[in-house]
Amino acid sequence: MKDIIVGMGEALWDCLPEGRKLGGAPANFAYHVGQFGWKTVVVSAIGHDALGDEILDRLADVNLEHRIERVSFPTGTVQVTLSGDGIPTYEICENVAWDNIPWTEELEELAKETRAVCFGSLAQRSAVSRNTILRFLGTMDPDSERIFDINLRQSFYSLEVIEESLLRSTILKLNDEEIEVVQAMLQLHGTPEEVCRQLIDKYESLRMVILTCGATGSYVFTADDTSYVETPKVTVADTVGAGDSFTATFVANILKGKSIRDAHKIAVAVSAFVCTQNGAMPVLPEEYTKE
DSSP: OOOEEEEESOOEEEEETTEEEEEOHHHHHHHHHHTTTOEEEEEEEEESSHHHHHHHHHHHHTTOEEEEEEESSOOEEEEEEEOTTSOEEEEEOSSOGGGGOOOOHHHHHHHHTEEEEEEOSGGGSSHHHHHHHHHHHHHSOTTSEEEEEOOOOTTOOOHHHHHHHHHHOSEEEEEHHHHHHHHHHHTOOSOHHHHHHHHHHHSTTOOEEEEEETTTEEEEEOSSOEEEEEOOOOOOSOOTTHHHHHHHHHHHHHHTTOOHHHHHHHHHHHHHHHHTSSSSOOOOOHHHHOO
């Protein structure tokens, strides 16, 4: 049985008010999946620079295995500004290393051994990384999970990227702001629940849609069922990486055989805990990760 879970896309530094922290959804996702006992790998690219060296050092510090190529572009950075409620806004540098993730024989072999991969729209803003991501998806076992955590950022997405990704996905994760964009771009109609079910009907491989609605709650939709869990009230330090921890926890537990409802409840609890911590990669309490 294939047992590797991959986070694929942007590897970068989040430049927060308190300093630089390793960021990017793929590393956040892989880190949290690993806390549930899975073997994880981060796939990305960095530059031949000190920031790239520091990313490798940080991945080693948190015991994250990686397939990260060094390319002739600078390592990515994101300027993160937090609102009074801890909600982040992002200024994402362009023409950086993770825009140029190359396809390699090593990635081809990894894809064949991957049980689940999480990818988004941001790393597909450039043709090089987009082609690598789509090739990876096409090389995976057809029965593997392909999680499209859409992560719409600034203007770095298009109808083509969204549709091509949905055609290849088994699970879609998006938030209440992103669903409005997707609904408009795909010319869907109705309530958010109706839109989620239309997506499942429209894309043959898509069997599950996760919709998070911030402080209100979150849903998991399948063709014939709905799970809803309210968001617990916590004291928020920042929300950086909270969505990634939700996705990672849900996937880690679904792959362990837990029901959608049980995996959903754990994902909500973990995401709420991450909101109480600074940065995207806190160590989770054992109560969440124990069998």
